Amino acid sequence: MSNLDEMFAFQDVPGKGKGLVAIRKIPKGTRILSEKPLIALCKLQSVATQKTSLIKQVEALPPSARQGFLSRPNIYGAGQELADKYFGIFRTIGLPCGDDDDEVGYFPHACSINHACDNNVQKSWNKKIKRHTVHALREIKAGEEITVYYLAIHNNRRARQEALQRKFGFTCACRLCMLPAEESRRNDTRLDRILELDDLIGRGGTQALVSRPQQVLSYVDEQVRLYNEGGANDSGLARANFDAAQVCVANGDLARARFFCQRAADEAALCSGGDGTMVELYRRMAIDPSKHPQGIANMTRAWKTAIADVPQGLSDQEFDNWLWRRPQPSSQPLKTGSSRQPADLRNRTFFPSFASLPRDWDVNDLLEPGVRQRHWCFLGEIVGDASVLPIRLTVLAKDVDGHEFELAFYTDERGAEVDPALGSTAVGSAVAILYAEYHRFAFSPPGIRHEYPSRFKASHPPFSRSFSFQFFWFCFRFILLASSLVFPMSLEKLLSLSDLVQQFSWAKDGHSKTCHGCGQLGQSLKKCSKCGLMWYCNSKCQKHGWHKMGHKEDCKLLRDSDLKGMFNLRWDEFDKFVEFPLAEVS
Numbered sequence: 001m002s003n004l005d006e007m008f009a010f011q012d013v014p015g016k017g018k019g020l021v022a023i024r025k026i027p028k029g030t031r032i033l034s035e036k037p038l039i040a041l042c043k044l045q046s047v048a049t050q051k052t053s054l055i056k057q058v059e060a061l062p063p064s065a066r067q068g069f070l071s072r073p074n075i076y077g078a079g080q081e082l083a084d085k086y087f088g089i090f091r092t093i094g095l096p097c098g099d100d101d102d103e104v105g106y107f108p109h110a111c112s113i114n115h116a117c118d119n120n121v122q123k124s125w126n127k128k129i130k131r132h133t134v135h136a137l138r139e140i141k142a143g144e145e146i147t148v149y150y151l152a153i154h155n156n157r158r159a160r161q162e163a164l165q166r167k168f169g170f171t172c173a174c175r176l177c178m179l180p181a182e183e184s185r186r187n188d189t190r191l192d193r194i195l196e197l198d199d200l201i202g203r204g205g206t207q208a209l210v211s212r213p214q215q216v217l218s219y220v221d222e223q224v225r226l227y228n229e230g231g232a233n234d235s236g237l238a239r240a241n242f243d244a245a246q247v248c249v250a251n252g253d254l255a256r257a258r259f260f261c262q263r264a265a266d267e268a269a270l271c272s273g274g275d276g277t278m279v280e281l282y283r284r285m286a287i288d289p290s291k292h293p294q295g296i297a298n299m300t301r302a303w304k305t306a307i308a309d310v311p312q313g314l315s316d317q318e319f320d321n322w323l324w325r326r327p328q329p330s331s332q333p334l335k336t337g338s339s340r341q342p343a344d345l346r347n348r349t350f351f352p353s354f355a356s357l358p359r360d361w362d363v364n365d366l367l368e369p370g371v372r373q374r375h376w377c378f379l380g381e382i383v384g385d386a387s388v389l390p391i392r393l394t395v396l397a398k399d400v401d402g403h404e405f406e407l408a409f410y411t412d413e414r415g416a417e418v419d420p421a422l423g424s425t426a427v428g429s430a431v432a433i434l435y436a437e438y439h440r441f442a443f444s445p446p447g448i449r450h451e452y453p454s455r456f457k458a459s460h461p462p463f464s465r466s467f468s469f470q471f472f473w474f475c476f477r478f479i480l481l482a483s484s485l486v487f488p489m490s491l492e493k494l495l496s497l498s499d500l501v502q503q504f505s506w507a508k509d510g511h512s513k514t515c516h517g518c519g520q521l522g523q524s525l526k527k528c529s530k531c532g533l534m535w536y537c538n539s540k541c542q543k544h545g546w547h548k549m550g551h552k553e554d555c556k557l558l559r560d561s562d563l564k565g566m567f568n569l570r571w572d573e574f575d576k577f578v579e580f581p582l583a584e585v586s
């Protein structure tokens with residue numbers, strides 16, 4: 001059997017029963033199918049009523065269509081009754097449909113498409129034309145099987161396999177499920193992070209769009225990049241772009257919102273066609289983003305732009321950096337001397353969250369010549385008590401996204417080099433771990449298995465033990481770690497200091513710095529002689545900065561030579577491993 005315009009044939013597919021196979025090249029975006037249900041049942045009715053209706057509808061089918069339906073798989077067992085047999089088939093292959101997704105239908109072609117985790121088509125119920133449509137997500141070659149994704153979420157391999165077995169009774173052997181172990185794990189990491197980002201983006205609802213818009217936008221940016229790394233166009237891209245549009249529109253940035261709505265519409269049209277259910281909404285909003293259906297437009301004017309405020313003459317990369325409000329791209333050459341851009345501790349490439357840490361099983365990839373050579377450092381905060389003895393120091397830490405995990409010290413002294421009181425007295429203090437790796441512990445959830453004392457920097461907890469104990473640790477640490485382990489501040493404070501340094505400590509145009517006191521640009525400012533990071537027009541501005549802008553407290557924290565070392569390190573140039581204490585490059 002082949003369809004009217006000969007795009008595919010219904011034929012045997014080894015190991016899967018029957019399926020659809022392309023009989024010619026199908027370009028990306030092609031509507032492969034647009035099908036009405038031959039049978040439809042209402043999910044809201046009782047099972048008995050549905051079975052009665054099903055028998056009637058099957059018996060009313062023309063003989064060839066009835067035969068087609070009866071030859072379909074039934075993973076629910078044959079059953080004694082005719083109604084059970086029909087119902088088993090229907091439940092195995094039926095697809096959701098109806099105006100309120102309250103019906104299930106039998107579509108002879110759409111119900112013949114087998115599953116693959118790297119599917120090449122997307123199916124969707126089109127409420128407007130009341131048909132099931134199927135669109136090519138990428139170019140499909142002649143002879144290639146047409147495949148769809150059966151599950152709701154793009155999960156990691158183990159979760160997919162388990163769900164497909166439980167719900168559909170088969171073990172998937174698609175290209176993605178058969179990747180070599182290392183590659184498969186890398187792909188799982190990507191998928192896990194996409195799911196985690198979903199959660200982070202949704203956390204806080206509408207309020208988060210205005211209280212931490214930059215953070216939400218950077219989550220969506222990361223998610224879109226991860227989707228694109230996966231290759232074929234993912235249906236999640238439309239929603240992600242619309243999420244980005246909502247962050248912008250809520251903060252009055254109509255120029256960016258328009259582009260994100262356009263991208264969302266294009267992505268949705270690829271998956272569901274130009275008449276797809278969401279496409280119309282996205283297109284309407286691309287014309288006037290302020291007409292958001294939930295009335296969230298302009299909740300703040302913090303990012304206010306008019307719809308036409310779009311920079312001209314940018315390369316694609318520069319345009320994307322503008323669109324996503326990315327910090328200065330790390331690939332830009334750093335300037336020398338006092339004009340050099342300090343590292344931004346919010347940059348997730350060099351300061352990743354826990355979930356984005358390199359896995360300890362493939363971490364070497366990052367250091368292979370010519371691959372992705374760079375330094376990286378985990379920044380987190382101690383949130384829970386240490387379980388000091390008898391085995392090793394273990395603390396509960398959280399990352400920049402608030403994700404909590406165990407940080408276990410597998411150093412020679414099992415954490416004694418750092419401080420056995422770290423967990424109990426340092427709750428709320430920031431930690432920095434150079435080259436931290438994500439580790440799967442055998443008997444507890446994933447965490448960081450820390451091995452090198454000199455790659456760890458934590459808050460110096462106040463001594464709380466007996467004098468002899470204090471003295472012992474003082475000497476011990478003094479001898480072993482000349483690098484005093486001091487970040488006596490929360491992670492949030494550490495990141496806010498980084499923001500300050502980004503704003504005030506360097507000349508973005510190579511000449512003018514911003515006065516920390518009055519906010520004016522100037523070319524002959526004087527630096528704070530204590531921390532050397534804030535600059536002032538004159539002593540009046542300096543006094544203002546000191547007393548009114550919080551520099552009195554911040555200055556003490558900014559004097560930390562390791563912190564300065566972190567601002568100054570060229571994180572994108574890996575030559576050799578660096579250690580605490582970091583060299584303070586000026």
Ligand SMILES: C[S@@+](CC[C@H](N)C(=O)[O-])C[C@H]1O[C@@H](n2cnc3c(N)ncnc32)[C@H](O)[C@@H]1O
Nearest residue numbers: 015016017018073093111112113114115168170
């Ligand atoms: C909607 S039907 C697809 C068409 C079906 N193969 C047929 O012969 O009519 C779903 C059933 O097809 C089979 N199937 C689909 N994808 C598969 C895959 N990737 N591997 C093995 N079996 C698959 C399973 O039996 C599943 O319950």
